[in-house]
Amino acid sequence: SEYLLLLTQAKELPAQARRLCKINDGSLHAQLLEDLHLSETTPSPQSDPVITTRKVVSKGQNQVTIEELAILKPQTIELSCYLTDIPNNPPYLTGYWTKDGKGIVNSEETVNRTNEQYILKKTFDILAKDLGNYSCIFKEIQTQVTFVLDVPVIKDKRDKPIVSYTGDSVVLACKLKQTPNTWNWYKANNTEKGLINVTANPLNYKIFIHGNETKLTVLNLTEEDSGKYICSAEFDIKPSESYIELKVLSYIEPLKPFIAIVLEVIVLVTLIFLWEKCNKPQNDNISAGENELCSEQISKLTRDDSNGVENNTARQRKLEH
Amino acid sequence: MCLVSSAIMEKPQKTQEEQQSSPQMAAPDGGWGWVVVGSLFVSSALVFGLIRSLGVFFVEFVQYFGESAQAVSWITSIGLAMQQLMSPVSAAASNVYGARPVVMMGGFLSGLGFILASQATSLLHLYLTMGLISGLGWALIFTPTVASVMQYFTLRRSLAMGLGFTGVGLASFAFSPLFQYLVEAYAWRGALLVLGGLSFNMIACGALIRPLGKPKVVVKAENSTKLNKCSSLFSRICEGFELALLSHRGFLTYSVAITLFNAGYFIPYVHLVAHSRHIGFNEYQAAFVISVTGVADIVGRVASGWFSDLGRMRMQHMLVVWTGLLGLSLMLIPVAVVYSGLLVVSVVYGFCAGAMTPLAFAVVPEIVGMERMLGALGLLQLIESIGGLLGAPLSGWLKDYTGMYTLSFIAAGSFLVLGMLVTMTLPYFWSCTAPPPPSPSMKKSQDESIEDGLLKQTLSSNSVPEILCPLDDIPYSDKE
Numbered sequence: 057s058e059y060l061l062l063l064t065q066a067k068e069l070p071a072q073a074r075r076l077c078k079i080n081d082g083s084l085h086a087q088l089l090e091d092l093h094l095s096e097t098t099p100s101p102q103s104d105p106v107i108t109t110r111k112v113v114s115k116g117q118n119q120v121t122i123e124e125l126a127i128l129k130p131q132t133i134e135l136s137c138y139l140t141d142i143p144n145n146p147p148y149l150t151g152y153w154t155k156d157g158k159g160i161v162n163s164e165e166t167v168n169r170t171n172e173q174y175i176l177k178k179t180f181d182i183l184a185k186d187l188g189n190y191s192c193i194f195k196e197i198q199t200q201v202t203f204v205l206d207v208p209v210i211k212d213k214r215d216k217p218i219v220s221y222t223g224d225s226v227v228l229a230c231k232l233k234q235t236p237n238t239w240n241w242y243k244a245n246n247t248e249k250g251l252i253n254v255t256a257n258p259l260n261y262k263i264f265i266h267g268n269e270t271k272l273t274v275l276n277l278t279e280e281d282s283g284k285y286i287c288s289a290e291f292d293i294k295p296s297e298s299y300i301e302l303k304v305l306s307y308i309e310p311l312k313p314f315i316a317i318v319l320e321v322i323v324l325v326t327l328i329f330l331w332e333k334c335n336k337p338q339n340d341n342i343s344a345g346e347n348e349l350c351s352e353q354i355s356k357l358t359r360d361d362s363n364g365v366e367n368n369t370a371r372q373r374k375l376e377h
Numbered sequence: 378m379c380l381v382s383s384a385i386m387e388k389p390q391k392t393q394e395e396q397q398s399s400p401q402m403a404a405p406d407g408g409w410g411w412v413v414v415g416s417l418f419v420s421s422a423l424v425f426g427l428i429r430s431l432g433v434f435f436v437e438f439v440q441y442f443g444e445s446a447q448a449v450s451w452i453t454s455i456g457l458a459m460q461q462l463m464s465p466v467s468a469a470a471s472n473v474y475g476a477r478p479v480v481m482m483g484g485f486l487s488g489l490g491f492i493l494a495s496q497a498t499s500l501l502h503l504y505l506t507m508g509l510i511s512g513l514g515w516a517l518i519f520t521p522t523v524a525s526v527m528q529y530f531t532l533r534r535s536l537a538m539g540l541g542f543t544g545v546g547l548a549s550f551a552f553s554p555l556f557q558y559l560v561e562a563y564a565w566r567g568a569l570l571v572l573g574g575l576s577f578n579m580i581a582c583g584a585l586i587r588p589l590g591k592p593k594v595v596v597k598a599e600n601s602t603k604l605n606k607c608s609s610l611f612s613r614i615c616e617g618f619e620l621a622l623l624s625h626r627g628f629l630t631y632s633v634a635i636t637l638f639n640a641g642y643f644i645p646y647v648h649l650v651a652h653s654r655h656i657g658f659n660e661y662q663a664a665f666v667i668s669v670t671g672v673a674d675i676v677g678r679v680a681s682g683w684f685s686d687l688g689r690m691r692m693q694h695m696l697v698v699w700t701g702l703l704g705l706s707l708m709l710i711p712v713a714v715v716y717s718g719l720l721v722v723s724v725v726y727g728f729c730a731g732a733m734t735p736l737a738f739a740v741v742p743e744i745v746g747m748e749r750m751l752g753a754l755g756l757l758q759l760i761e762s763i764g765g766l767l768g769a770p771l772s773g774w775l776k777d778y779t780g781m782y783t784l785s786f787i788a789a790g791s792f793l794v795l796g797m798l799v800t801m802t803l804p805y806f807w808s809c810t811a812p813p814p815p816s817p818s819m820k821k822s823q824d825e826s827i828e829d830g831l832l833k834q835t836l837s838s839n840s841v842p843e844i845l846c847p848l849d850d851i852p853y854s855d856k857e
Contacts, residue, residue: 219564227440310495310567317574324581332587 121201126208126234127182129292136177137192137201145169150195151176156188167194184294207291208234210298217301222277228300230287231269237290239263239270244284244299277304409587410529410537416582417522417541420480423579424460424487424515426548427572428453433556437565442500449500452507459512460519461762467517468524468755469618475592476521480583483517484576486510491573495566507569511576518579520758523738524751525586532686534742538735539682546675546731550668593748622753627744627804632760634799635737638700639764641792642733644772644785645670645707645726652782658716669720670727677731685736692743693806696736700797703729707790711783744803768792 137151146169153163167174176192182205191202210230220226230239241263242249252272254261262273274281282304289296431453438449471479490511497503523538530537559568590596622628649670653663685695706726713719738754745753772785800806 216561219561219567221564221566224566227443305563305567310563310570314570314574317571318577321574321577321581324578325584328581328584 122204123202124204124206127187127205127293128207128234128236130181130183132179132181133205134177134179135190135192135203136175137194139174139176139194139197139199140172142174142197145172146196149174149197151192152195153178154191154193155186157191182293187294207294207296208232208289210287210289210296214300217303219303219305220277222279222304222306224277225273225275226277226302228272228274228285228287228302229269230289230298230300232289232296233268235268236296237292239265240288240290240295241270241272242286242288244286249286274302279304279306406530406532410526412585413522413526413529413587414537414541416585417526417538418544420518420522420544420579420582421542422544422548422552423576424519425545426552427576428456429545429549430552430556433553433560434565434568437560438500438503441565444500452503455504455508456512456515457765458762459509460515461758461765463513463516464520464758465618465752465755467520468751470517471521471524471751472593473595475588476525477583477586477588479521480518480586481580482583483514483519483521484579484581484583485514486517487514487579488573488576490514491569491576495569495573514576516758518583520754521751522582522586524754525589527739527742527750528589528747535685535692535735535739536679536682538739539678539680539731542678542731542734543675546671546678549671593751618752618755622745622749622756625745628753628756630799630803631741631744632757634796634803635757635761636764637792637796637799638733638737639761640768640771641704641707641789641796642730642768643765644768644789645710645730648772648776648782648785649710649723652710652786653719655782656714658719662716666719666723670723670730673724673727674731677728678735680728681732682735682739685739692736692740693800693803696733696740697797697800699729699733699736700793700800703733704790704793704797707793708787710786711781764792 135153139149142149148169149167151165151167151174153160163178165176167176174194176194178192180186180190187205187207189202189204191200193200210232218226218228228241241252241261243252244250252261252263254263260275262275264271264273270287272285272287282302284299284301286297286299435446435449435452438444438452439446442449467479467483487510490506490509490513493510494503494506497506523541526537526541527534556568556572559571562568563571650663650667653666654660658666681695681699685692690698703726706722706729709722710719710726713722741753741757742750768789772788775785775788776782778784
């Protein structure tokens, strides 16, 4: 189901000519009208009402719809909920607004039926502290529409840390759909955030900012560079943050499994050749003494294949006999 | 790791012919042969299974080097191209030095390529290390191992090949999560280092390939009476590469057929997921289709190998059946719009694709004889690479041009059907018994291959081989 959201003029914008722009946000059509001469209570843009024909089940089921709206700067917003297809078509419904689950005082209204529709609207002034979840709730039919007002959220977070090696360099990136005023990078030490200053550390850091994406390159990695890095998109209303975790390893880490596997291969190849050498003399009728020697060599090797040196000396001693 | 255990060894009865023939060409059909099959299993897993699972690394490369996905995908293309182009070289080397040292060297090179790649600082380094060096290593491993398995088996050749190739399918399942874990734990550099170590296991696989006799070129040099060293060296090279095969009608026909097969074979692997998403199924459904196809592929390999060894039909006829079915199922894929229909067609496709693979190799000695099999394999891989190089871009172009995958699947299916028709023009195709193999150049009794002895018995006991009779008439095992 979709409900129409109307954005009315923003009071804080400097005086300018009337502008009409349309913003398509996914499934939602919204319009922003900037005209300081209009009073704030007359919403008369040419709206594209997306009226749903969704039927509300009259058995009292809760219909809950959620819409996410990206707020970039402080503004005044009128949120509207349109309801259609209410069974029994009561002449009026009672609706009220909540913010973050708590009812807003004096927001309860009686909504008359107009052309099979029930329209509930309210205007809100949104500053940084006012961001949150706004819901219009219709008491009698227990229908709820929630508008999530928030700064744009940085998606595609990696839940696993990025791994790199000492002496290597690594690139950390953040991306948004909207373009912020600027980007900042911080390194988090426990609870503190330290701003990363490229001019102070040109050898270790490089920051690349291009509109709606940013990249932090950390050079000459050391183990202290491990930790949480925070990218912050600065908007007028509030910054939007996301963090990336970096882990710096020394080269010894992957060498351990590598050397283990190489040792295993060497042991296997030696075993294979020894086994073959021992089986071959049986076909060629060589004395059984050598066979005994071969099988003893193999049993020595299989017993403790980590002590290669000892085996070799043991074998030499045997041969001398 | 390599299967050194003797648990899988069997000792089937040896036929009279096998005991009478020279030790040079003895095909034990069991015993140590199963260990060699195990070696093929691990090698094909570590070569083709590894290549198929490299996608995990590509994401990392794109992010680290900042290059496009297409530039990164060249790594696999170069690797595969090297593996196929260097096949004749690898076959020639095996003809001169024997399979074992060549495979061990190949294992070392493929591991070395990955180890060097872990130190790469640019995409070019990756092309040279993962592409050229590892690709060369893979070439040195694959052809001699396949040839060795075929030397070790006669009666159960297809089954052995089918079992050996299941390594590819199983590795594709196991390696993807493993590689993902390695990349998350050690980043791509450490993961490549560990993969290099894993590839070294193929050295052990090479060590398992006990030679059945002296390498072919060495034998011929010993038996020849040429005094002039230069011309004997040249003739050794020529024989190593088996260039004489290029004038052999059966070989040429088969190489055309297999090029056409190759052109159509790989297209669905590339496009099936995209096609499923395109017609509206979600990610998990598409992934499930691929998994089901993979399982059907593995089952098809073993089943086809086992069935072909029962001998009810000639291998060439069976190959025609499987490729015909495969081509048909490919052409049916665009028709399946319902999910269950797509699953059924994909299972048929997977099964036929798997069924075709061991036969495509096992049929080679029937066409060119055991003596020239190794060189034939090398040359075949080289020639069929043309099919692979043409097929994938053509299907991609068709998709871009028409916006749908329908035409590319139909093109793939028609390539396979065309290849099937070409296969039907092989010499001795329309007879019910296997033909006499081409006689080797040196007519010494020592050099008679198993086929010679077995087939002389067959031809004497069966009459009228030239009539087109029903395919399930004369069982293969009559030869015994």
